[in-house]
Amino acid sequence: MTRDDGPVSSASRLRHGRWLLALVPLVLVGVAFFWWQGSEGAEAPEGAPEPASSPVSDPREVARAPAERGAAMAAEPAAPSLLSPEAREREARRELWQKRLERAKRSLESYVAATRYPPESRPSREHPDQMELAEPERTRPLSPKAAEDGTSDVQLRLKQNKVFVVGDESVLLGVACEDSRRTPRPCEVVSALAHEADHLVGAGGVPGVPVVFTDAGQGGDTVAGDGMITGRFQPSKQGFAMFSGTLRVDVRVRSGSLEDSAFFDVVYTPAPPATFTRRVREAVEAGSLDLYLSVQVRKAGRYVVSGRLDDEGGVPFASVSFNEELAEGAQEVKLNVFGKLIRDEAPTFPLTLRDVEGFLLKEMGDPDRELMVTLRGPVHTTREYSLQQFSDAEWRSPERDRYTNELEKDVMEAQKQLDAALKDTPAP
Numbered sequence: 001m002t003r004d005d006g007p008v009s010s011a012s013r014l015r016h017g018r019w020l021l022a023l024v025p026l027v028l029v030g031v032a033f034f035w036w037q038g039s040e041g042a043e044a045p046e047g048a049p050e051p052a053s054s055p056v057s058d059p060r061e062v063a064r065a066p067a068e069r070g071a072a073m074a075a076e077p078a079a080p081s082l083l084s085p086e087a088r089e090r091e092a093r094r095e096l097w098q099k100r101l102e103r104a105k106r107s108l109e110s111y112v113a114a115t116r117y118p119p120e121s122r123p124s125r126e127h128p129d130q131m132e133l134a135e136p137e138r139t140r141p142l143s144p145k146a147a148e149d150g151t152s153d154v155q156l157r158l159k160q161n162k163v164f165v166v167g168d169e170s171v172l173l174g175v176a177c178e179d180s181r182r183t184p185r186p187c188e189v190v191s192a193l194a195h196e197a198d199h200l201v202g203a204g205g206v207p208g209v210p211v212v213f214t215d216a217g218q219g220g221d222t223v224a225g226d227g228m229i230t231g232r233f234q235p236s237k238q239g240f241a242m243f244s245g246t247l248r249v250d251v252r253v254r255s256g257s258l259e260d261s262a263f264f265d266v267v268y269t270p271a272p273p274a275t276f277t278r279r280v281r282e283a284v285e286a287g288s289l290d291l292y293l294s295v296q297v298r299k300a301g302r303y304v305v306s307g308r309l310d311d312e313g314g315v316p317f318a319s320v321s322f323n324e325e326l327a328e329g330a331q332e333v334k335l336n337v338f339g340k341l342i343r344d345e346a347p348t349f350p351l352t353l354r355d356v357e358g359f360l361l362k363e364m365g366d367p368d369r370e371l372m373v374t375l376r377g378p379v380h381t382t383r384e385y386s387l388q389q390f391s392d393a394e395w396r397s398p399e400r401d402r403y404t405n406e407l408e409k410d411v412m413e414a415q416k417q418l419d420a421a422l423k424d425t426p427a428p
Contacts, residue, residue: 094421101414108407115403118395120323121288121338123345124308124316131308131316133355133374134163142177143258153180154255158262164357166269166371170234172220173264175213176227177255184227189213190252190259194233197246197265209239211249235268244270245367269371273299273360274326276372280353280380287339287391291320291353291380292332299370300328305358307335307379311347318345320353333358339390349384 117123124131137159141147146154157176165171177187195208213231217224220232233249240247249264279294293305305322320335335353356379359369 090421090424093424094418097414097418097421101411101418104407104410104414108404108411111403111407112394115400116344116394117338117341118336118397120321121336121341122319123341124318127319128316130319133357133376135159135161136163140262142253142255143260146258152258154178154185154258155180156253156260156262158264160264160266162374163265164267164269164359164371164374165235166272166373168234168236169373170220170232170237171264171266173211173213173231173233173249173251175229175231175251175253175262177253178227185255187227187229188254189229189231190254192231192249192251194235194238194240194247194249196243197248207239211238213251233266235266236270240268241270243268244370267367267369267371269369271298272372273297273301273370274303274331274358274372276356276358276375278375278379282380282382284385284389287393289337289339289342289351289382289385289390291335291337291382293335293356293379295326295331295333295358297326297328297331299360300326302326302361303333303358304361304369305333305335305356305372307353307356309337309347310352310354312350313348314352315347317347317351322358338395340392340394342390343387343392346387349382351382352378353380353382354378 137157139155139157141152142154142156143152146152155178157174157178159174161172162169163171175187175189177185179185192211192213193208194211211231211233212219213229214221215225215227215229219230221228221230231249231251233247235241235243235247245268247266247268249266250261251263252259252261274295274297277294277296281292281294283290283292295303297303302324303322303326307320308316309318309320311317318337318341320337322333322335326333337351354377355374357374358372360372362368362370
């Protein structure tokens with residue numbers, strides 16, 4: 001039987017072609033699917049930029065981006081790694097002199113601001129702690145070991161109404177026991193002994209003397225039974241009339257089962273080297289207000305005198321001081337209230353001078369001073385003045401001019417070096 005292969009072969013080929021045409025889309029879809037999966041799961045190389053989350057829809061943004069990137073690159077300095085070693089050295093020199101110029105300017109500005117007024121006439125805000133006479137008060141654990149162990153919170157509070165004692169003056173010493181909430185606790189001064197401070201050369205020449213402490217509202221104690229036990233110590237009447245220097249009062253304190261020691265120091269001068277007469281005259285001179293205190297000097301030498309000034313409302317305004325040589329006899333101590341200080345702070349007149357203290361400075365020995373009797377409280381009230389009566393000029397002295405000139409030279413040198421470094425800086 002003879003077959004006709006021609007028509008059969010043509011039909012077969014047609015069917016095969018149709019199958020192939022049907023498979024092509026499936027293959028293309030599969031390839032696309034596997035390519036998409038691979039691109040999603042693959043991690044971007046380290047440092048490579050992430051693709052944008054959404055395409056740029058505005059063609060103007062596409063056109064603007066290269067220009068902005070170019071401007072940013074031009075504005076930023078070239079990365080150090082892109083500069084030659086010589087260029088990096090020039091850049092480092094520029095940064096160095098920029099920092100030195102800033103530091104030199106700050107030093108000059110700070111010095112000029114700090115020396116607008118003379119050292120002997122300063123605003124009260126500079127040292128608010130020095131606007132009152134020293135009345136030390138401190139607190140410490142009665143038993144440091146018990147405090148460290150956490151078995152007791154009893155604190156020992158110690159206070160004295162003065163540190164410097166002259167002639168027949170006395171000092172009041174106070175002792176109290178309290179807990180961490182400052183609630184009074186039982187307290188007893190078991191013993192108290194005054195003697196020469198141990199650090200003095202030849203200490204021990206004068207025997208120690210007892211000091212009586214009481215909470216009975218007498219002997220210097222202000223209020224009976226308030227928990228503050230007070231002792232009065234008068235060196236001239238208690239065996240130290242001929243002594244000059246630091247005296248120490250050791251106290252032994254007990255509260256319940258706890259007991260420990262503490263001490264007070266007092267600087268004593270048996271006879272003052274000079275005496276304030278309390279006479280004061282005032283004058284406006286060279287644009288400032290000068291207060292002249294009359295002093296009777298018994299020992300010639302360098303004297304240091306200081307006082308406090310309040311405005312009409314009692315608000316601290318300034319501290320004034322004197323540090324010069326005085327000869328024997330009747331002398332005057334000048335306390336200068338600088339004109340620019342008055343103009344800048346604008347206090348309300350009249351001013352009140354108060355709490356004036358002074359001493360003779362000793363070149364050698366301990367202590368380094370012989371004390372004058374302090375004038376406590378108001379000493380003098382000035383007349384009323386207008387601010388325009390005082391000068392607004394800054395303080396001048398050869399020393400200030402010399403330091404200012406040196407600091408200005410530092411600024412000019414740093415600026416000169418920076419300018420040279422900027423001219424030598426290569427373009428990025």
